[in-house]
Amino acid sequence: MVKSGKDNCLMQVTDPSVREKYLVEINSLFKKLFPLCRSITGQGVRDTLELLKGVEAFTRNDISSGTDCYDWRIPQEWNIREAYIADEAGNRIIDFQQNNLHVVSYSAAIDKQLSFEDLEPHLHTLPDYPQAIPYRTSYYHETWGFCLTYEQYLKMDRKGTYRVRIDSKYFDGKLDYGEALLKGKSDKEFLIHTYCCHPSLANDNLSGMVLWILLLRELKKRDLRHNYRFVIVPESIGSIAYLSQNEAAMQKIAGALILTTVAGHGAFGYKQTYLGNHLIDQIVTQTFREAGQELIRYPFDVSGSDEKHYSCPYFRIPAGTITKNKYYEYREYHTSMDNLDFVSAEALLQSLNWHLAVIDNLERMRTYESLHPYSQPMLGKRGLYPKVSGHLKQQAGGGVEKDVARRVDALNWVLFYGDGKTPLSEIAERSGFSMQELDKAVQTLLEKNLLRAVGGDK
Numbered sequence: 001m002v003k004s005g006k007d008n009c010l011m012q013v014t015d016p017s018v019r020e021k022y023l024v025e026i027n028s029l030f031k032k033l034f035p036l037c038r039s040i041t042g043q044g045v046r047d048t049l050e051l052l053k054g055v056e057a058f059t060r061n062d063i064s065s066g067t068d069c070y071d072w073r074i075p076q077e078w079n080i081r082e083a084y085i086a087d088e089a090g091n092r093i094i095d096f097q098q099n100n101l102h103v104v105s106y107s108a109a110i111d112k113q114l115s116f117e118d119l120e121p122h123l124h125t126l127p128d129y130p131q132a133i134p135y136r137t138s139y140y141h142e143t144w145g146f147c148l149t150y151e152q153y154l155k156m157d158r159k160g161t162y163r164v165r166i167d168s169k170y171f172d173g174k175l176d177y178g179e180a181l182l183k184g185k186s187d188k189e190f191l192i193h194t195y196c197c198h199p200s201l202a203n204d205n206l207s208g209m210v211l212w213i214l215l216l217r218e219l220k221k222r223d224l225r226h227n228y229r230f231v232i233v234p235e236s237i238g239s240i241a242y243l244s245q246n247e248a249a250m251q252k253i254a255g256a257l258i259l260t261t262v263a264g265h266g267a268f269g270y271k272q273t274y275l276g277n278h279l280i281d282q283i284v285t286q287t288f289r290e291a292g293q294e295l296i297r298y299p300f301d302v303s304g305s306d307e308k309h310y311s312c313p314y315f316r317i318p319a320g321t322i323t324k325n326k327y328y329e330y331r332e333y334h335t336s337m338d339n340l341d342f343v344s345a346e347a348l349l350q351s352l353n354w355h356l357a358v359i360d361n362l363e364r365m366r367t368y369e370s371l372h373p374y375s376q377p378m379l380g381k382r383g384l385y386p387k388v389s390g391h392l393k394q395q396a397g398g399g400v401e402k403d404v405a406r407r408v409d410a411l412n413w414v415l416f417y418g419d420g421k422t423p424l425s426e427i428a429e430r431s432g433f434s435m436q437e438l439d440k441a442v443q444t445l446l447e448k449n450l451l452r453a454v455g456g457d458k
């Protein structure tokens with residue numbers, strides 16, 4: 001868990017009564033949002049966005065079906081009322097009302113009596129995980145299908161006939177999404193992204209949506225240095241559409257955090273940006289290291305979430321992903337076992353605090369230029385160095401002297417890398433100082449007119 005108090009980030013949710021409120025709220029959001037039948041378009045997405053807007057305000061937008069977005073086109077909207085497979089006695093053996101994963105997302109309508117033989121090619125199961133219903137989609141190829149547990153499949157009569165009904169429809173409608181732009185003082189803008197297209201699956205991607213809205217709320221309370229663009233869209237087609245509609249603005253994004261799979265019971269992990277050593281990578285690594293929290297490292301992979309679009313050649317937005325049970329890495333992923341038992345409000349709150357800690361360090365990010373670059377400046381005449389000194393580090397046995405030695409050391413590290421190029425996160429990595437300690441040194445040096453911030457950062 002992240003430490004609280006002045007040694008760590010002031011903006012984290014650590015006060016016991018506030019924490020308690022948050023846990024209740026997260027559980028309530030989990031319960032309300034989990035049952036909604038989301039897909040890349042449709043009423044489930046609209047209901048989800050409306051519910052999230054009740055937590056914190058953001059702008060809802062939409063793009064019409066048929067709109068071209070680079071190499072893609074916004075599909076028709078899909079809505080579904082009911083779907084089931086009934087046996088000869090009329091018993092619904094598979095029912096969408098029981099679990100919305102039972103229908104392949106974007107299934108075409110059907111209402112027929114079929115033999116098992118004709119039905120079987122449309123059934124999807126997981127023989128290696130016989131109690132789990134798989135999650136399957138077919139957005140861009142018109143078909144229909146049912147997903148069921150392997151145990152349910154084994155019970156079906158191979159010689160029987162089945163009533164197969166899916167009451168769904170496609171129509172020219174909208175792709176819905178949400179966004180909010182929080183203004184800071186600098187000219188840097190970061191993207192906080194999540195997606196909102198999965199039906200009843202908890203860690204992927206309910207947890208990302210809840211974290212997104214709580215982060216938005218927390219950042220709105222702050223006086224921000226940088227700008228933050230919050231985007232919630234259906235995965236892939238939504239981020240492609242968003243890029244195409246906001247091309248100029250998105251080209252200026254300095255880095256991104258993708259929010260997904262953040263409330264599992266497992267370990268924290270970090271999927272690196274495509275660069276691997278970008279500012280975002282440095283800050284996430286540094287933030288976890290400073291708190292002594294282990295982090296499973298996942299190198300960049302083109303397979304993943306929306307970073308593959310944001311980081312493509314034209315935009316090249318470095319996007320990192322902090323996870324708690326990363327997608328692909330847990331057995332329950334994309335099955336009915338990724339349910340509310342798999343996630344916890346406590347885990348989500350931890351993820352919220354880590355993301356806040358990372359953003360807190362991002363807020364400290366500036367590069368500086370020493371105003372005395374020709375030698376180490378004389379700290380003594382500015383009251384920044386002890387009056388009596390030998391080898392400061394050798395003298396420093398502990399207590400006040402040790403504090404003084406450490407403070408002077410931090411000043412010298414910042415001055416040494418005051419070349420206008422080295423970001424604070426890199427100085428932290430090289431020196432072993434926390435970003436918070438270095439930030440304090442920066443404040444002192446700015447006050448003493450030994451340093452200035454460079455670029456458009458204010």
Ligand code: ZN
Binds near residue numbers: 198204205327334
């Ligand atoms: Zn997914």
